[in-house]
Amino acid sequence: MVDETASTLIRPPPAGHGDAAAIASNAAAVVAAPGPRPRRGFAAGGTAIEAVLVPAGALILSLLLFGVFVACAGVNPLAVYRYMVEGSVGSWFSVQNTLTRAAPLLLTGLCTALPAQAGLMIIGNEGAFVMGGLAAAMAGVALHGAPAPLALAAMTLAGTAAGAVWIAFAGGLRHWRGVNETISSLLLNYIAIAILNQLVEGPFRDPRSLNKPSSPSIGYDHMIDSIPGTEIHWGLVVGIVVCIAAYVLIRHTTIGFATRIAGGNLRAARMVGLPIGWLVMLTCALGGAAAGLAGMIELAAVQERASADLVTGYGYTGILVAFLARQNPLAIIPVAMLLGGIGASGGLLQRHLGLPDAATVVLQGIIFVMILASDAVYGRLPWFKRADAAA
Amino acid sequence: MTGVGGGLGLWIVPLAVLGGAVRVSTPFLFVSLGECITERGGRINLGLEGTLVMGAMSGYAVSYLSGSPWLGVLAAGIVGIFMGLLHGAICSLQRVNDIAVGIALMLFGVGLADYLGKPFIQPAAPQLPAINFGWWASSPDVQHALKINELFLVGVALVPLLVWAFRATRWGLILRIVGESADAARALGYPVIPVRIIATCCGGFLAGVGGSFLSLYYPGAWSERISSGQGITAVALVIFARWNPQLCFYAALLFGGAGALGPSLQAVGVHGGYYLLNAAPYILTLLIMIVTCSPKRALVGAPAELSITK
Numbered sequence: 001m002v003d004e005t006a007s008t009l010i011r012p013p014p015a016g017h018g019d020a021a022a023i024a025s026n027a028a029a030v031v032a033a034p035g036p037r038p039r040r041g042f043a044a045g046g047t048a049i050e051a052v053l054v055p056a057g058a059l060i061l062s063l064l065l066f067g068v069f070v071a072c073a074g075v076n077p078l079a080v081y082r083y084m085v086e087g088s089v090g091s092w093f094s095v096q097n098t099l100t101r102a103a104p105l106l107l108t109g110l111c112t113a114l115p116a117q118a119g120l121m122i123i124g125n126e127g128a129f130v131m132g133g134l135a136a137a138m139a140g141v142a143l144h145g146a147p148a149p150l151a152l153a154a155m156t157l158a159g160t161a162a163g164a165v166w167i168a169f170a171g172g173l174r175h176w177r178g179v180n181e182t183i184s185s186l187l188l189n190y191i192a193i194a195i196l197n198q199l200v201e202g203p204f205r206d207p208r209s210l211n212k213p214s215s216p217s218i219g220y221d222h223m224i225d226s227i228p229g230t231e232i233h234w235g236l237v238v239g240i241v242v243c244i245a246a247y248v249l250i251r252h253t254t255i256g257f258a259t260r261i262a263g264g265n266l267r268a269a270r271m272v273g274l275p276i277g278w279l280v281m282l283t284c285a286l287g288g289a290a291a292g293l294a295g296m297i298e299l300a301a302v303q304e305r306a307s308a309d310l311v312t313g314y315g316y317t318g319i320l321v322a323f324l325a326r327q328n329p330l331a332i333i334p335v336a337m338l339l340g341g342i343g344a345s346g347g348l349l350q351r352h353l354g355l356p357d358a359a360t361v362v363l364q365g366i367i368f369v370m371i372l373a374s375d376a377v378y379g380r381l382p383w384f385k386r387a388d389a390a391a
Numbered sequence: 392m393t394g395v396g397g398g399l400g401l402w403i404v405p406l407a408v409l410g411g412a413v414r415v416s417t418p419f420l421f422v423s424l425g426e427c428i429t430e431r432g433g434r435i436n437l438g439l440e441g442t443l444v445m446g447a448m449s450g451y452a453v454s455y456l457s458g459s460p461w462l463g464v465l466a467a468g469i470v471g472i473f474m475g476l477l478h479g480a481i482c483s484l485q486r487v488n489d490i491a492v493g494i495a496l497m498l499f500g501v502g503l504a505d506y507l508g509k510p511f512i513q514p515a516a517p518q519l520p521a522i523n524f525g526w527w528a529s530s531p532d533v534q535h536a537l538k539i540n541e542l543f544l545v546g547v548a549l550v551p552l553l554v555w556a557f558r559a560t561r562w563g564l565i566l567r568i569v570g571e572s573a574d575a576a577r578a579l580g581y582p583v584i585p586v587r588i589i590a591t592c593c594g595g596f597l598a599g600v601g602g603s604f605l606s607l608y609y610p611g612a613w614s615e616r617i618s619s620g621q622g623i624t625a626v627a628l629v630i631f632a633r634w635n636p637q638l639c640f641y642a643a644l645l646f647g648g649a650g651a652l653g654p655s656l657q658a659v660g661v662h663g664g665y666y667l668l669n670a671a672p673y674i675l676t677l678l679i680m681i682v683t684c685s686p687k688r689a690l691v692g693a694p695a696e697l698s699i700t701k
Contacts, residue, residue: 178686187673194670358505365499376484
């Protein structure tokens with residue numbers, strides 16, 4: 001990636017590994033150095049506009065392509081756009097629907113975005129979500145008669161811990177065994193879903209759930225409320241707060257700084273003696289914890305009992321959220337709402353235009369492809385050319 | 392567990408696993424051979440999961456509409472070429488990460504197949520023919536285990552062909568140079584990007600054909616969830632097989648056997664752990680990757696330009 005700059009930059013490693021000043025100065029040199037490309041996700045100064053305009057352009061292009069696609073299926077694209085606006089922000093009901101769908105995406109997006117800071121491409125969001133929901137259900141059922149705050153705290157702890165362990169496992173395999181984390185985390189999705197199905201059809205099954213095997217209920221008393229005056233559950237607020245916290249962690253703490261060095265230039269990080277393995281494990285665990293928390297909230301605010309319905313697809317959409325936000329935790333907030341809106345409009349498209357519910361998935365796929373292709377545009381548009389972009 | 396298997400007793404399990412291995416391994420075999428070609432050129436295409444599902448859908452649709460399953464296989468392959476072309480073209484843009492594009496195409500392919508395949512969930516399409524090598528046996532179980540699909544035999548024939556092509560042909564040599572060192576290939580005057588795009592298209596073709604096997608023979612009907620991760624498992628399998636077509640064949644058989652374990656045990660009445668047994672191929676893949684990978688050295692036989700081994 002930025003190896004050519006690294007080789008000229010790196011001095012011999014400091015004599016003592018604990019020499020903090022040397023580490024800091026070396027690290028600062030690495031980060032401040034004008035690389036051949038600006039650091040992904042956190043564009044500085046003049047490129048901030050570019051970081052907004054390029055994805056926005058890709059998004060508009062995707063919508064146009066989707067219009068061509070539905071036109072080929074014999075549906076008027078203008079009607080599609082109209083119903084998409086109506087279904088996502090057209091009424092108070094649609095807005096609530098959009099925000100409710102955005103809530104889990106805020107957290108599952110972090111499952112890809114946080115490890116990405118350390119240079120890992122994790123796509124195990126769905127598995128961490130499922131494990132979080134399952135573990136929360138177990139804690140909730142076990143504490144059936146306990147006071148609500150205690151039960152909710154235990155469910156939160158169980159959900160986040162399960163998600164954290166799940167993704168940290170993939171991160172650990174990457175660091176200590178060299179196993180590709182993208183493939184292993186995807187495999188872990190299927191394993192998580194198998195564990196969920198096995199448990200709710202076997203030892204963790206409520207015998208009264210006849211046609212759809214599910215776990216016992218966590219009880220209405222222990223469920224998460226709606227925000228007063230709305231139908232939106234508190235998960236939305238939790239998600240926004242966690243995203244902001246993640247942003248602060250990555251941008252304004254030493255740990256975040258060290259993680260970004262490890263993600264930007266592994267060799268440089270090794271040279272300055274950063275504990276790369278632990279940074280990788282930490283970001284993976286935090287990302288997994290976020291997705292696990294999303295699973296817990298889905299269970300405690302929506303589903304009430306664990307079943308195959310916990311496989312919602314929010315995890316897979318979370319991957320797209322992270323890439324669309326260019327792995328920036330703060331940018332995840334608007335992006336999650338955008339994709340929540342696309343999801344919310346699916347029902348209207350189905351009812352009024354007869355489009356299959358997979359139509360919104362196709363649109364998401366088109367957006368994903370276009371966003372990645374737009375990476376090629378950065379630094380090449382004439383009005384964003386910077387001195388170091390030409391280097 | 393009594394009285395099942397008609398006289399064969401518990402021998403039915405290894406027999407069914409063996410027969411199942413041949414049946415279940417076919418998509419693994421095609422996808423891994425395709426990915427082998429792509430990765431030898433220095434790119435990794437995780438989007439083959441999407442290609443597999445698109446192949447399953449289009450193969451089934453064309454077989455239903457035309458009445459010829461082989462036409463379906465061909466259509467699935469052509470759709471695979473287009474999916475490969477998409478991956479290859481986007482990855483050829485500057486600074487675009489091939490793994491990320493693979494993830495995107497995986498989601499895109501699965502969504503698109505779901506969308507376009509809606510009308511084909513109900514109707515029954517003509518299936519691919521199988522050759523019965525068990526005609527001599529009186530037991531129906533043996534006959535069933537030895538019923539081998541013609542597409543599997545095509546896949547088996549491809550293995551030595553690919554080994555020979557990689558080793559002894561001009562095309563194979565160019566592909567390997569591009570995969571080992573883009574700079575060397577450029578110095579020799581070979582066009583790196585077109586070679587990689589062609590290699591990705593070849594990989595897409597084979598993955599599409601593998602997908603058609605899913606809907607046209609086993610399990611033998613189109614549904615949205617027809618492939619749950621077989622494509623991605625096959626990509627991991629290529630790493631395990633060290634980018635060697637011959638080893639891909641053995642690995643595919645192994646994974647097929649793991650996949651057949653659950654249904655075989657269920658056939659004799661063992662129902663416990665059904666879902667976990669069905670997840671056996673994923674668990675096996677993960678274990679194999681843990682055992683065979685190492686952070687300290689590059690993998691033996693890995694193309695040097697491959698992003699996952701860098």
